[in-house]
Amino acid sequence: MGKKYIRVIFIIFIVISLWGKAYSQNSYKPINRISRLENLKLTSGSSFLPVSIAAASIFYIINPIILYENKKLFAGITKEFSIGFGKLGEHRFGAEYSFILGGNVKHHLRFSYKYDMLLKDNIKPSHMFQSTSVISLGAGYFTDYNANGVFPEVTYGYSIRNHKLLFYPHVKLRYTYVFGKDKINKTDISFGIIFGIANPFIDVNIRRDN
Numbered sequence: 001m002g003k004k005y006i007r008v009i010f011i012i013f014i015v016i017s018l019w020g021k022a023y024s025q026n027s028y029k030p031i032n033r034i035s036r037l038e039n040l041k042l043t044s045g046s047s048f049l050p051v052s053i054a055a056a057s058i059f060y061i062i063n064p065i066i067l068y069e070n071k072k073l074f075a076g077i078t079k080e081f082s083i084g085f086g087k088l089g090e091h092r093f094g095a096e097y098s099f100i101l102g103g104n105v106k107h108h109l110r111f112s113y114k115y116d117m118l119l120k121d122n123i124k125p126s127h128m129f130q131s132t133s134v135i136s137l138g139a140g141y142f143t144d145y146n147a148n149g150v151f152p153e154v155t156y157g158y159s160i161r162n163h164k165l166l167f168y169p170h171v172k173l174r175y176t177y178v179f180g181k182d183k184i185n186k187t188d189i190s191f192g193i194i195f196g197i198a199n200p201f202i203d204v205n206i207r208r209d210n
Contacts, residue, residue, distance in 0.1 A: 063192025065098055070184045076100035082114075082166070082196035087125045089166055089198025090116040094140070098188075105144040110151070112140025116159065125163040125206040134159045134168070142176050149178035149185075157194075163204045166196035 065078040078098035085091045092115075098108040120132035136155035142148065157170025169192070176186040198204075 063190055065100075065188055065190035067098075067100055068187040074100050074102045076106075078108075078190050078192075080194050082194060083200060084116075084166060084196055084198035085202070086199075087204060088116075088118065088123060088163070089161060089196065090118065092116065092136075092138075092166075092196060094138070094194075094196075098190075105146055108142065108144050110140050110142050112138050112151075112153065114138025114153070114155070118159075125204050127162055127206065129160050129162050129165075131158060131160045133157075134170075136170075142178070147178050147180055147183045149176050149183070151176040161198070163206055164198050166194070166198060168194040168196065170194060 061079075063078045063080070065076045067074045067076060076099050078096060080094050080096035082092040082094040085093075092113070094110075094112045094114060096108075096110045096112070098110075100106050100108065114136045115138065117135045117137070118132045119134060120130075123130050123132060134155075134157055136153075136157075138153045138155070140151055140153070142151055151174050153172060153174040155170050155172040157168050160167045171189070171191045173189050174187070176188070178185055
């Protein structure tokens, strides 16, 4: 009987040892997989950051525009600069220059007024940057140095602003009515980043009441 019990204990010991070894190997693999995934995330994240900065810089400098005119589509580049007034710079005057690739007239110049409807509540003037989704409604004057016109526009985007500066990634849709019988109206859509300043001649009081 003693030999039998010793044999059983020995077999149990071997089984436990083999099971523990297998468990340690199986538990080690997920750790390796997790570490590999973490390394992959770190590598992809570190490589993704310069690409994001480069893309943001390009869209900040150059804003693509697509123009529909006389049943034809034209591509180009455009850039808008705005000056805002009000506590959050929500009343803006903008100047925009567009260069159209193709078509009879390549140079467009626009001056406009627009109002930013901030879709986030309780935003107050601050030194700190605050972000919110925005819908902007506007209208303005158009010239291509050959004909003049007027236009309404609507813009949707995500503004990052404080009491003095505005960065506004956006998509803008616009219809331009050109004066004159033989002139052709235009529809365009553009996207990119608008840069603006707010209250250049006004010192906004951003102190909080205790």
